[in-house]
Amino acid sequence: MIRRVLQLLIGLMLYGAGCALTIEAGLGVDPWTVFAQGISLHTGIGIGWVTNIIGFGVLLLWIPLRQKPGIGTVANIFLVGTSMQATLFLVPAPRGLGYQVLVFVAGLLMVAVASGLYIGARFGPGPRDGLMTGIRARFGWPIWLARGTVEITVLVLGWIMGGTVGVGTIAFAFLIGPLVHIALPLLDTKRAPSSLRDGTRSALPDDGGADAPSADTARLAPSDVGVSAPGTRARQNQA
Numbered sequence: 001m002i003r004r005v006l007q008l009l010i011g012l013m014l015y016g017a018g019c020a021l022t023i024e025a026g027l028g029v030d031p032w033t034v035f036a037q038g039i040s041l042h043t044g045i046g047i048g049w050v051t052n053i054i055g056f057g058v059l060l061l062w063i064p065l066r067q068k069p070g071i072g073t074v075a076n077i078f079l080v081g082t083s084m085q086a087t088l089f090l091v092p093a094p095r096g097l098g099y100q101v102l103v104f105v106a107g108l109l110m111v112a113v114a115s116g117l118y119i120g121a122r123f124g125p126g127p128r129d130g131l132m133t134g135i136r137a138r139f140g141w142p143i144w145l146a147r148g149t150v151e152i153t154v155l156v157l158g159w160i161m162g163g164t165v166g167v168g169t170i171a172f173a174f175l176i177g178p179l180v181h182i183a184l185p186l187l188d189t190k191r192a193p194s195s196l197r198d199g200t201r202s203a204l205p206d207d208g209g210a211d212a213p214s215a216d217t218a219r220l221a222p223s224d225v226g227v228s229a230p231g232t233r234a235r236q237n238q239a
Helices: 002-025 031-043 047-060 071-090 097-120 127-139 143-160 167-187 231-235
Strands: none
Touching: 002 031, 002 047, 002 071, 002 097, 002 167, 031 047, 031 143, 047 071, 047 127, 071 127, 097 167, 127 143
């Protein structure tokens, strides 16, 4: 249990830090990040704090969907945005395209490892992933349709409000799934024996806690935690 708790906490804080690096890179990030940035630009509230607020708002949507949050769900709301805000305060924005790419890649890898840590701890899905699985359970939509509909909606809204959509948004969409797929089996706290991993059963059996880490659910709205993009404008709203 102690290992699981530590893994959850480290994973969530690392996730926020990784998201902050992708923000500082200024190349664009995931849809929930664009949404958070748009709100941040209009309210003056720091992006990390906006991320926490959005997480709480999404959690309220679980009520009509009849979803039940876990400890990890609540911790996600408080820790990811806070870690993100602290990292944005401490880490300066990179100058030059080469450094921007390096910082983005570092952030993307951190998010992937962090996702493996916090999902592998099996204390419940993040608010945004729970929203997707709740829509699937309540309305029978396939997970790709539920996720696609929600993420396109928040992406467009964030872009309209001034959030940045860039090459990083595309890179995040295509790369985060495969990277998390690699990290999850290595960091799951209930890894199956090698004989089962090599067979037909999943290496990550469902214990009723975290989302089953399929290629779809591994794409986390990272968010799980969605955050916002770019460097210079984002830093103006960190107060």
